[in-house]
Amino acid sequence: MAIRRGRGVAAINYPTGMNLGGDPTQALVHSTPTGNFMVTLSSVDLGQGMKQIMAQICAETIGVPTDRVVVDTADTDTGPHCMGTFASRGTHRAGNAVIQAAKEARQVMLEVAAEELEVNASDLETDGQGNIQVKGAPQKSISIFDVALSAHFKRGRSISGRGMFLIPRSYPEKETGAMKPSTCYAHACTVAEVEVDDETGEVTVLTVKNVFEIGRALNPKMVEQQLVGGSWMGISHALYETTEPYYPNRDHGGTDFNQYLMPGPGDLAQTEIIVLERPSADGPFGAKGPGEMCANPQIPAVANAVFDAVGVRIDTLPITPERILRALKAQTTG
Amino acid sequence: MAKVPVQFTLNGAEKAEFIESGTTLLNALRDKIGDTSPKGGCHQGTCGACSVIIDGELRLSCLTLAETCNGADIKTTAGLAEGGVLHPLQRAFLDAFATQCGFCTPGMIMAAKVLLDRTPNPSREDVVEALSGNICRCTGYEPIIQAVLVAARANSQNAA
Amino acid sequence: MELRKDYFADVRKDGLHEIGQPRPRLDSPGHVTGKTAYFADRNFPGMLHLKMVRSPHHHARIRSIDTSEAEKHPGVVRVLTARDVPHNVYTILILIQIGPEDETVLADGKVRWKGEAVVAVLGETERAAQEAAAKVKVDYEVLPAVFDMEEALKPGAPLVNEYHGQNYYLYDSGECRKVRFGDVEAGFAQADHILEQSYQSSPIEHAPTETTGCVVAPEGNDRFTCYTNTQAMFFTLDNASIILQMPGSKLHFVGGTVGGGFGGKVDVIVEPIAILGAKLTGRPVSFVYSREEEMQISSPRAAEKVVIKDGVMRDGRIVARKVTGYTDAGAYSRHSPYGAQKGAAHYPGPYTIPNVWIDTYCVYTNRTPSSAMRGFGVTIGDFALEVQMDKLARLIGMDPLEFRFINAYRDGDMKAHRQPTEGAALIECMQEASRAANWPVAEKYMAMSSYRKGA
């Protein structure tokens, strides 16, 4: 029996959005009478934290703390159209729409504040704590609470805004395939280290070191959630998962979590995550879509590490103990 | 269809209902009693999202018939916070960013609570074993393991 | 997690108030207290449960369907067949003009995969619906089925889907989506080494902990509220409107908190039939996939086959890359024609190669229709590309990481699908990986940058 060790590397990029269908999302933003802000969307939160990120984007743009923002999604009676939560488009497309709507609302807010303070709106700034002040003279200020009250009950202004972000549809050119299927690209490089039991074909992923470039980590803790979970899913894809274990034979498909294999809490690789930020030109605060790309580089990195360990190439996913063992046996007889 | 009475304590409150014979505890809690904190992720006993504590033991409410729980003391995640104050496990899950979609969270917390009730200072291995019947598809488990370990430390510091 | 702010520091504005801050998630308190409401947490008095009778065959003609015993079963309120569905043949991407309509809501005359929906039973309880479903009699004439993509593409293979007329999706470019860049044959002729390899995957399930489903409640004013865990509210609403031939104004969708999706909840499968059930009975209807259905009936990530032929120089430059990709759509299109062409644009990967030839096929077989999943159109391609890169490096005796630096795309480089590279960061990711993994590369690679002067 021998436990053999190997490591492998992979580098990837990942596109944001689905331009080949036209890629729109809308957002509405309005203030309540006491200066809280509602973001209205029809975008779906799958657990990745869409609502929280939209709240932070709106708060940053308006100039209020995040806890002053409420996100109302996804109700088709109230929320304007969003293409959907897929293609790593949620943060990017909806975020841009929220920025546009929030900017419009902010402008009205500043205009009302200007009337109250008897200055020009262009001379005003927000302090991020819920106040509007004159640039260079912060003692001359008014709370957003009072501005909203004034807008509603005194000045008859609607502190609100509309946001629409559309990447126009790209039609692939028939003969050359010239097309613009997406906008900004995220990047990653992963190094995986494995142990392979050459008598059973069992693989243990010891470590994965993932470097992800995601444009901008809008909320670093939530980015970390996605990247750690995605890295786990990548390893899972590499070594465990399929609904058809004997593809293309249709038999023996798993029907529960016992038969559908994924790494358990006792199978976790020591996981390191390093994030780089090269802001994208068109992303909200430079963000790109990190949700999908983070689960991709582990797959080839693990495959290459298995080869490095035992000298057999498994070019069929998932890289099961059976496939490795068969290859090892073919290697010794061949 | 024959209805049968069930009576048990849920998070300290007496509950009595007439249910159809053969109803699982999961469905009785969710549909009759209105405690939707246990989730139905598989109804097979393979995901742990429906985990509840019955008479101090972790059980899968999807495989437990409600009629067999007469007189039992049942606890769910919905009853964990006391007086609006989160349980240390709940607090730790928040602080460790250990929830994403949240669907597995109530079951995870129940599994972790049983562990900490019996083993106040668990090792990482203990935590892994305690969570081994609960599936999470979002987090990769590590943040959840960390949250349970943090809660255990918080608990033991409070006790000391 | 470590944020390495030293990279690209010149182009990033820090010091924002809310952005870049690790704010606690506003949804987490609901999660840890079990208070977060998912679609299935809505319960309505008198709610019916929908159970589906499914095809036991991979491919069969339906001679007859007899629902009479099921309809008489105690607790059964309504049984639905293809006849009840106003616009029974649909395809999800018709909204962006990707057709033809090729899939039945309930099977009509034929089933094309094992597990296909044939008859829907609405019962007072899940048990009543299950018992009645067992009493539905469907007379099938089993037809030959095809499961292998290469077999499916051969002349004389069983025809999976008559709406297409052949076992592949017909793009405006023909049987596949093409990308042509440079002269790939000239590149191969020039190369020191040629390596052609084939890669394969099998379907992968999203396996969210919350299964796909919806709860529909009549609003009482001819409108219906559908609580759903779809990933795309209006995609679902608009397709339901087409299938049910109901104005969209009669439909109200509520969603937004979903127990995991990963791409598995972008199909429009459960909502239209549940709304139809609510409309025809006047009662709330719940249709939730069982875990078995989620695992084997809901769309998986497509199986793919990727054939890569590369021409590489001894100095490490890849001079030609030809990729043929096959996406196993299963019996119906769903999102697969999109995924296959997304793949065409993704090859040849994040590398600058002067001569590229790409063909991607969307192939029909008699298996569960596949659809989008996290990394749609890219994940399996990346596996193939990056294993191929490892093989090429070893073929020419070069370090696999250094080999990637030589070929990495940089700002301004023209991609095969004729988009100039912008915002590249592959090199910096590899540099950081080299450090973090203690995998040293030559200093010249550590001195590289994705920036190009003037770009």
Place this chain on the structure above:
Amino acid sequence: MSLALQTFSSVKDANAALQAAGTRYLGGGTLVVRAANEGDVSTSSLVRVTDPGLSRIAVADGDVRLGASVTMAAIARHPELAALAPAARAVGGPAIRNMATVGGNLFAPAPYGDFAVALLALDATIVTEDGETPIEAFLASRDTSRAIITAVGFALPKVESFRFLKVSRVKPKGVSVLSIAVVLERTADGTVSSARIALGCMADRPIRAIAAEKALLGCKLAPGEIAPALAAAGEGVAPITDPIASAWYRAEVLPVHLGRLLLG
């Protein structure tokens, strides 16, 4: 028809009720409630017994008697059953172990039934109202068995003579690629004087590796000496193919894992 649960205080009454068509016995629920949830409408009635004797663990004079309703968790934490704890802990996660019973495990089809593999190696006796049946005979006829199991009995093995291994893809909880239970008696110099080896997943139910048992007699537990036993381990097996592993793979790694268990 809905699913009805009938509760009895005695096994005798429950056995009578169990004779009705469409009736199954409810133990821990991990098999029958799951089947009902998944739409198996062939069962319309479940029968259970509340007799506390079914949950009793008795250890006396080296003999163990486990009530059929004893759970895996109860075995795993029982101080006198420490030798069996690895086998009991091999079943499911913590919640499943609080529910899954000794009796139910005897009926679990492969790849489940790891504890039954242990019971087979232990040469257990299966007790019903009608009498006692050797486990091998019981397993052979379990598909048609209608009598409620009340207990299982076996001689308590010494910790060092009982070995158990479950191989699974997912850790720490996954279902079996295979499981192996071995009861070995050795002389003072370490020579094997008797061996019972039971295998899980090597057929649709636990089976014995009789050829390997024979080949092990007279051996010391050293690689060269056990090689013939390992070579014979696959004799007579018909491994299952399922989503976890193929028959080919199971057969290939059986001698590897048996060897590691014997030498470990």
